[in-house]
Amino acid sequence: MTEPLHLHPDRLFPADASTRTLARDLYEAVAALPIISPHGHTDPQWFAEDTPFPDPAALLITPDHYVFRMLYSQGVPLEDLGIAPKGEGTGRTVETDPRAIWRRFAEHYHVFDGTPSQFWHDWVYAEVFGLDVRLSAGTADLYFDAIQARMAEADFRPRALMDRFNIELIATTEDPLDPLAHHAKIKQDAWNHRVITTFRPDNVLDPDHPGFAANLDRLGQVTGRDTGRYDGYLLALEERRAFFRAHGATATDHGHPTAFTADLSRQDAEVLFNRVRNGRVRAADAETFRGHMLVEMARMSLDDGMVMQIHPGCWRSHNAPVRDRFGSNMGDDLPVATDFVGGLKALLNRFGNEPGLKIIVFTLDETTYSRELAPLAGHYPALTLGPPWWFHDSPEGMRRYREQMTETAGFYNTAGFNDDTRAFLSIPARHDVARRMDCAFLARLVAEHRLTETQAYRIARDLTYTLAKKAYRL
Amino acid sequence: MTEPLHLHPDRLFPADASTRTLARDLYEAVAALPIISPHGHTDPQWFAEDTPFPDPAALLITPDHYVFRMLYSQGVPLEDLGIAPKGEGTGRTVETDPRAIWRRFAEHYHVFDGTPSQFWHDWVYAEVFGLDVRLSAGTADLYFDAIQARMAEADFRPRALMDRFNIELIATTEDPLDPLAHHAKIKQDAWNHRVITTFRPDNVLDPDHPGFAANLDRLGQVTGRDTGRYDGYLLALEERRAFFRAHGATATDHGHPTAFTADLSRQDAEVLFNRVRNGRVRAADAETFRGHMLVEMARMSLDDGMVMQIHPGCWRSHNAPVRDRFGSNMGDDLPVATDFVGGLKALLNRFGNEPGLKIIVFTLDETTYSRELAPLAGHYPALTLGPPWWFHDSPEGMRRYREQMTETAGFYNTAGFNDDTRAFLSIPARHDVARRMDCAFLARLVAEHRLTETQAYRIARDLTYTLAKKAYRL
Amino acid sequence: MTEPLHLHPDRLFPADASTRTLARDLYEAVAALPIISPHGHTDPQWFAEDTPFPDPAALLITPDHYVFRMLYSQGVPLEDLGIAPKGEGTGRTVETDPRAIWRRFAEHYHVFDGTPSQFWHDWVYAEVFGLDVRLSAGTADLYFDAIQARMAEADFRPRALMDRFNIELIATTEDPLDPLAHHAKIKQDAWNHRVITTFRPDNVLDPDHPGFAANLDRLGQVTGRDTGRYDGYLLALEERRAFFRAHGATATDHGHPTAFTADLSRQDAEVLFNRVRNGRVRAADAETFRGHMLVEMARMSLDDGMVMQIHPGCWRSHNAPVRDRFGSNMGDDLPVATDFVGGLKALLNRFGNEPGLKIIVFTLDETTYSRELAPLAGHYPALTLGPPWWFHDSPEGMRRYREQMTETAGFYNTAGFNDDTRAFLSIPARHDVARRMDCAFLARLVAEHRLTETQAYRIARDLTYTLAKKAYRL
DSSP states (O other), rough: OOBBBOOOOOTSOSSHHHHHHHHHHHHHHHHHHHHHEOOOOOOHHHHHHOOOOOOOHHHHHHOOOHHHHHHHHHTGGGGGTTTTOSSOOHHHHOOOOOHHHHHHHHHHHGTTTTTTHHHHHHHHHIITTTOOOSSSSHHHHHHHHHHHHHSSTTTTTTHHHHHTTTEEEEEBBTTOOOOHHHHHHHHHHHTTEEEEBBOOOHHHHTTTTTHHHHHHHHHHHHOOOOOTTTHHHHHHHHHHHHHHHHHTTEEEEEEOOOOOOOOOOOOHHHHHHHHHHHHHHOOOHHHHHHHHHHHHHHHHHHHHHOEEOOOOOOOOTOOHHHHHHHHHHOOOOOOOOOOOHHTTTTHHHHHOOOOOOEEOOOOSSTTHHHIIIIHHHHTTTEEEEEOOOOGGGGGGHHHHHHHHHHHHSSTTTTTOOOOOSSGGGGGHHHHHHHHHHHHHHHHHHHHTTTTHHHHHHHHHHIIIHHHHHHHTTT | OOOOOOOOOOOTTTHHHHHHHHHHHHHHHTSSSSSSEEEEOOOOOHHOOOOOOOHHHHEEEEEEEHHHHHHHHHTTOGGGGTTTSSSSSSSOOOOOOOOHHHHHHHGGGGGGGTTTTHHHHHHHHIIIIIOBBOOSGGGGGHHHHHHHHHSSTTTHHHHHHHHHHEEEEEEOOBOOOOHHHHHHHHTTTTTTTTEEEEEHHHHHOOSSSHHHHHHHHHHHHHOOOTTSHHHHHHHHHHHHHHHHHHOOOOOOOOOOSSOOOOOOHHHHHEEEHHHHTTTTTHHHHHHHHHHHHHHHHHHHHHHHEEEEEEEOETTTTTHHHHHHOOOSSSOEEEOOOHHHHTTTHHHHHHHOOOOOOOOOEEESSSTHHIIIIIHHHHTTTTTOOOOGGGOOOOOHHHHHHHHHHHHHSSSTBBOOOOOOOSSSHHHHHHHHHHHHHHHHHHHEEEEEESOHHHHHHHHIIIIIHHHHHHHOOO | OOOOOOOOOTTSSSSSSSHHHHHHHHHHHHHTSEEEEOOOOHHHHHHHHHHOOHHHHHTTTOHHHHHHHHHHTTTTTTTTOOOOOOOOOOSSOOOOOOOHHHHHHHHHHGGTTTHHHHHHHHHHHIIIIIOBBOGGGGHHHHHHHHHHHHHHHHOOOOHHHHHHHEEEEEEOOOOOTTOOOOEEEHHHOOOOOTTOOOOOHHHOOOOOOOHHHHHHHHHHHHTOOOSSSHHHHHHHHHHHHHHHHTTOOOEEEEESSSOOOOOHHHHHHHHHHHHHHHOOOOHHHHHHHHHHHHHHHHHHHHOOOOEEEEEEETTTOOOOOHHHHHHOOOOOEOOOOOOOHHHHHHHHHHHHTTTTOOOEEOOTTTIIIIIHHHHHHOOTEEEEEOOOGGOOOHHHHHHHHHHHHHHOSSSBOOOOOOOOOOOOOGHHHHHHHHHHHHHHHHHHHHHHHHHHHHHHHHHHHIIIIIIHHTTTTT
């Protein structure tokens, strides 16, 4: 028996009738605002080449770690989803038939009940593909055929979808060694105000990165600087930042294992650099070097105006057998408890009082919302709170974020919404969830006479549009 | 003035009228399903002998640490509740009159306002004893007499109550040295599919256990294996597991102070075993040995199919004077912050990718729900989330559990409900709370158009019945 | 365009109509009860001298770190708010015109949207100053003039406001070296039952306190005891406690960086005292000494009956540049993760089983509510839970507190409400928020049939009035 698929216009709004009406009215005032997507992981080649997307499985399943981690948790081998080993493998045959992959996903669709993945997917099915029955084993083929047919149509190209999705601006993320060829092409096409890059230097700042030494060699070749020396290394970084800014970047991004920062003297930094540069990397050295380089990045940001994003507290590739067989980003990156008050002290004591600097912090540890992040952002001029991130980019996650951040940090120390995704089709759905949940929260505050309606309308617009543009200097 | 006692049919459902109707409808579909109680601490002798329970105080107060810890926190000496010192005592006279104990409890009943203990007790008073006024100092004697009279009736025997409570299956918990005589009797009576045992080997895995060395000696005697050597010790454990399986066990249970696991080489394990076996137990050795033995237990589970339960993060007997005077389990076991992502890594890297293994984890540290446990269970095939445990087996605790687990782990990486109790009469009340809170949560998701009604009915049934049977291989 | 300012009579009550009615009814039963303010930081001179308050900025902005930290976080220099450097300064001119300061605050008033500061301020504007339009850049002068005019009136004196605010009792906080001259004057005026002191000995217990050695010298002079020796030091502390009791104190207060306690032998304590007394303070020594002195304070409390308050887990003066330029209490005190179960063990094992001792604990780390504090308070007779503190003295903070504490600790292990403020005008607003949020919580429990109305009315009164008087022995 097939069930109808229907996106209810009041979805995510509180059940109480009067609060729901308020939420709906607030939402209607922001629903049509353009999407600002200042932090994400879409592929710039899509926008540069404007080529069609491949098959339904490669569009919606294989690249989405939210989706395949959940299927894997239920015992579905990664190979059965068309994910090929990058390492030693397990010997199991890799599925190559997209329809078979799609059917497997459909059979397990109920394991996503109550998750944002299902909520986003249902939006894509209904809004992008016009499907009106729910996905299940019984409708898998109907879905596959409908999606495949729609994908072949002329207006299903990345740039057309950008327009259709009302995306005013999207930022991709590249590392300092990237030649930014796609962004150059985009710029040439006079499309550059729509797609910009972000400077993500982890692979040349983190001595624990597997390719650290080789990356520094390449950084030297690309810039003509002597990256065997600390001063040459800093100059090379500054030049790559300038190169990224020329390709639209207004921000850097830093994905460190912890929030630790350190403010070394020039001499100590040189000694440490020489040690890690030559491959003698002890764990404590790597941590200190990463922490020091965050402070260096802040110093450069104060010079060149780039907004600094810090995404700490993720244990990458926790599942060693999966990492060895399939590589990284296989759904086994896991949050860890994070200390911001201690960790960021060196950075904030050095640069946190600069109103001209903008540091946006994210967390996977929700306990830090009310205990650390809101108090920090409610004091330090340079600090702004990034939106609920990754596992917390969800209705309940957003609700907890507003409930735990607002009373100490207010709304105006926050940075609007980020989708942080490479699942391009889900971007409007994700922003829509954020708009709905923000309006639901504001409606509750109005219903409880903690805000006036006038305040709520202003804030709704600011959370949706203004704060993101301001925070990212767009 | 006495107040009426009334169990409202809509208790625990959300106040909003339309959501309440949805919750009630969902609840009505699962209210009559049989109780599966796969983890608990009832006494198998009750079911083997089917003898009457003793007096009201010994039935409802003395054995329930939820109850006497709260009275103790309000200044009521343990002796006044009939709890006799097991150690040196305080010299205070131990109350022996059950009616006096009951009166003391009744005088303090208001300190339980808003707690699950009061909610469960009220259910027992109304449903089991047919009382229709609330417990207070003024109604203490009326209660005592009514309960005492009812307890003497023929159908107030354990097996009759099992039927009346619609308990399809209940698991008790025994240690490896237990001869399981009661379970043998139950089996002989062809009642064994109703009452099964669980293998709880802490007292032979934990070098910090006071009787560790003596327990290993006895383990050797019971099995005829040489538990002076590591290989004999492992064989002895395997044999006791087989013995427990023959008495119905489908699961093991492990109550370790932390979630730490270690995967030692055979040689290192032998060296460590020899050290702790001979009583030279340093704190770090004990922790490593416990952690390593969890990995060994997983290895054995993969062989014999026993589901593995891990209950970490409890500081047992925090109150040293109380422990010295009264022994353990005196209401002074306290939760501590727990690291699952780091702690379970060795276990999960070794066996977490086995779809044939089932590990059910519990926590007393709710901060790990969204930060660690849901992300872990949403990736590792072997990992399943146990229900909200102990202090969190409560309406608000259950609500937080669903709100913080579901978006990342879904419903289908969870294991249904456990009552984890030795308070036999409260078992239906506890399951009823879980069913009501799950239906309340699902009703909210339907009201907010995050699930369809069809989905919600399926999930309600699965959370109530199917998932527990599947998780525990029943 | 000016917006009307209106305090809705149903503010903070749940939106659901039937629950709201219940909340309103409960609130009406407690709204007129007198205010008990047993922990705060108002200036006793106000009540001793009964002199008028200065200008609007000095009344409402400059002394309120909740207010100026938020403005500072938005890039407003502290000097622009009239805050003068106490240290080296930045060279920026300090604003001396109260009207200019007030305008700056008014321009930024939207950054407080959704915060308790705005909620309290709006109450003060409407209730104390009779303003009926909202504060904004456009109404800044109107506000300034109205407030200034009202402040000059005869009945706007501290003692008159005490009566008008229906404050039955207020406690201030002084250190052991304070001569308590203002409290002596208050006593002389036979006003002492309204204003009492609190013994806050951090500056003579904490070896890390900048003036520790000099403070001990002065403690010796004041008492005539030899504070160069441990026994003389203890005697001096006991005498100052007695002096404080003679000035109304019923409680001590301890603001330690952590919850660590230690129970040293007399000999070890003497050796440690000699080390820290002579300025040889290592970090571990300071922590041990503070922890040991908490146990000594408990011992003295058992003798003299003073209630012991512990406020741990705050990193004072996190922003080193701000501390160096402006001093302490500049809005840069930050919460840190706190371990109560481990930290308080020594204290609780020594004295926690004494029903005659009362220890009230507070936390800035909300994760400890359900994990540590409720289980501790639900067992140890001596332990009582202080209200939600500082950053958590807010509607959402109060809701989380009740939701996370009540099921394990009940209502009767809690201590009512504290305002903990030096913002005198906001005291009624803060207590009003607490009463409303408690009634909202109770109304939900009644609506969900978890409490009867009879229970809820009793509890509402106890939370508002009775429990504070009992906890503080007033």
